[in-house]
Amino acid sequence: LQLQAGFPKGFLWGGATAANQIEGAYNEGGKGLSTSDYAAYKDPYATGKVDNFTFNVTSKELAEYKENPEKYLFPKRWGIDFYHRYKEDIALMAEMGFKTFRISISWARIFPTGLESEPNEEGLAFYDKVFDECAKYGIEPLVTMSHYEMPITLTEKYNGWVSRELIPLFEKYARVILTRYKAKVKYWITFNEMNMNLNSLYTGAGVLEDLIAPEDKLQATYQASHHQFLASALAVKACKEIIPDAQIGCMINQIESYALTTKPEDQLQALKSNQLNMFYPDVQARGEYPTYMARYFADNDIHVVMEEGDEEILREGVVDYVAISYYMSHVTEAREDAAKLAGSFDSPIKNEHLELSQWDWPIDPIGLRISLMKLYDRYEKPLFVCENGLGAKDELTEDGKIHDDYRIDYIRQHVEQMKEAIKDGVDLMGYTTWGCIDLISCGTSQMSKRYGFIYVDQDDEGNGSLERYRKDSFYWYKEVIESNGENL
Ligand code: BG6
Numbered sequence: 001l002q003l004q005a006g007f008p009k010g011f012l013w014g015g016a017t018a019a020n021q022i023e024g025a026y027n028e029g030g031k032g033l034s035t036s037d038y039a040a041y042k043d044p045y046a047t048g049k050v051d052n053f054t055f056n057v058t059s060k061e062l063a064e065y066k067e068n069p070e071k072y073l074f075p076k077r078w079g080i081d082f083y084h085r086y087k088e089d090i091a092l093m094a095e096m097g098f099k100t101f102r103i104s105i106s107w108a109r110i111f112p113t114g115l116e117s118e119p120n121e122e123g124l125a126f127y128d129k130v131f132d133e134c135a136k137y138g139i140e141p142l143v144t145m146s147h148y149e150m151p152i153t154l155t156e157k158y159n160g161w162v163s164r165e166l167i168p169l170f171e172k173y174a175r176v177i178l179t180r181y182k183a184k185v186k187y188w189i190t191f192n193e194m195n196m197n198l199n200s201l202y203t204g205a206g207v208l209e210d211l212i213a214p215e216d217k218l219q220a221t222y223q224a225s226h227h228q229f230l231a232s233a234l235a236v237k238a239c240k241e242i243i244p245d246a247q248i249g250c251m252i253n254q255i256e257s258y259a260l261t262t263k264p265e266d267q268l269q270a271l272k273s274n275q276l277n278m279f280y281p282d283v284q285a286r287g288e289y290p291t292y293m294a295r296y297f298a299d300n301d302i303h304v305v306m307e308e309g310d311e312e313i314l315r316e317g318v319v320d321y322v323a324i325s326y327y328m329s330h331v332t333e334a335r336e337d338a339a340k341l342a343g344s345f346d347s348p349i350k351n352e353h354l355e356l357s358q359w360d361w362p363i364d365p366i367g368l369r370i371s372l373m374k375l376y377d378r379y380e381k382p383l384f385v386c387e388n389g390l391g392a393k394d395e396l397t398e399d400g401k402i403h404d405d406y407r408i409d410y411i412r413q414h415v416e417q418m419k420e421a422i423k424d425g426v427d428l429m430g431y432t433t434w435g436c437i438d439l440i441s442c443g444t445s446q447m448s449k450r451y452g453f454i455y456v457d458q459d460d461e462g463n464g465s466l467e468r469y470r471k472d473s474f475y476w477y478k479e480v481i482e483s484n485g486e487n488l
Pocket residue numbers: 018021052148192193253325387391434440441442443444449
């Protein structure tokens with residue numbers, strides 16, 4: 001037994017983004033329209049309390065957005081114009097010393113409707129350029145195949161992942177990108193935060209929820225998840241064939257549930273809530289459905305339709321590592337709606353020991369250590385913190401500075417806890433902070449909710465010069481990377 005004090009050599013420091021939140025150029029280069037292109041801006045403060053989930057789209061809204069697009073703002077269509085500015089942006093990341101850069105590939109750039117038999121060459125060529133630019137600086141791309149978007153055609157034709165038809169379409173897409181980028185990309189993630197299906201079926205699964213009767217919602221959630229598990233497993237299998245020296249992982253939005261009290265009933269509920277989230281990596285990291293779900297399915301009248309051969313696909317598609325995003329912990333107690341709240345950002349029960357971010361997200365660095373220790377105990381596979389960060393309002397001073405000590409404090413505390421977790425024996429591959437460059441918020445489509453080390457001059461309506469500025473945190477993170485996590 002050897003104590004690992006400090007970050008291991010070769011630790012993958014960097015930052016994370018997603019195509020639909022940075023690229024813009026939504027109708028350039030032959031790209032088809034994505035589900036995220038229809039996430040219209042809705043005032044997140046309309047009810048007086050911040051709504052972190054304005055991103056759901058109903059069938060009525062979709063019809064209206066198609067009919068009268070000029071009446072709405074669609075921030076994910078313009079992003080931060082990474083499509084045209086990737087060289088400048090990657091140079092800034094290189095300046096911070098990034099070892100890795102997490103991006104996602106937009107499915108609709110490669111297969112505009114998802115249905116074509118041949119990929120869109122211009123889309124493929126764009127990511128070639130991005131990866132080549134990373135290679136110039138020795139930055140390893142970490143690529144998510146599906147990050148909260150897909151061709152809108154697949155929503156319209158099949159209502160997204162509730163349909164099994166999507167599996168071969170995704171496999172085709174995965175094989176195309178794996179083959180094309182086999183020499184350039186060695187780190188992959190199949191689906192972003194699949195457990196967030198418990199929260200929104202539109203965002204990750206392209207499902208218009210209003211087309212599903214409320215009493216069938218859970219059934220649809222688990223059926224869509226089953227199809228994604230199969231698609232993910234097939235992509236893992238393809239990756240192992242096509243790029244034998246690559247590593248491919250699954251990903252979960254890790255929200256550790258604490259029990260409100262020491263009452264055994266509350267403790268039991270916390271365990272169950274954690275199981276509901278862990279179910280996702282359990283399937284992907286162990287290759288089979290965990291037995292506890294049989295009871296949950298029976299109690300909730302859920303009947304996941306499986307076909308012969310599905311179990312084998314899951315067994316053969318076990319991931320190499322487990323990636324997590326980590327923003328907060330959650331408090332639960334024995335109550336009727338506890339299961340419903342398990343994957344939710346908005347727990348009605350507050351943790352009085354934690355401070356909240358400006359968007360009411362509880363800040364809990366020790367929760368990250370707890371999460372890493374529990375996940376490592378459970379899977380004994382390498383872990384990757386591929387998202388973490390503080391969404392906050394920043395002020396650009398007249399002399400072009402951003403003094404974001406609050407962000408430095410947040411990240412410092414989380415890095416300290418990762419260091420502790422490594423000492424506790426956790427095998428941690430890397431850390432990519434979320435939104436290393438300011439980008440469009442996933443949940444609220446705001447630009448003013450900023451996570452970056454790099455400030456982007458743009459407001460919620462899309463006005464601004466798009467000029468990039470280095471925040472104070474930029475210089476701080478550079479030093480963290482340079483010292484391999486020693487100088488915090
Ligand atoms: C994660 C998503 O859940 O949270 C990202 O993978 C998202 O896409 C991030 O941006 C932060 O959420 P938000 O709503 O603040 O952008």
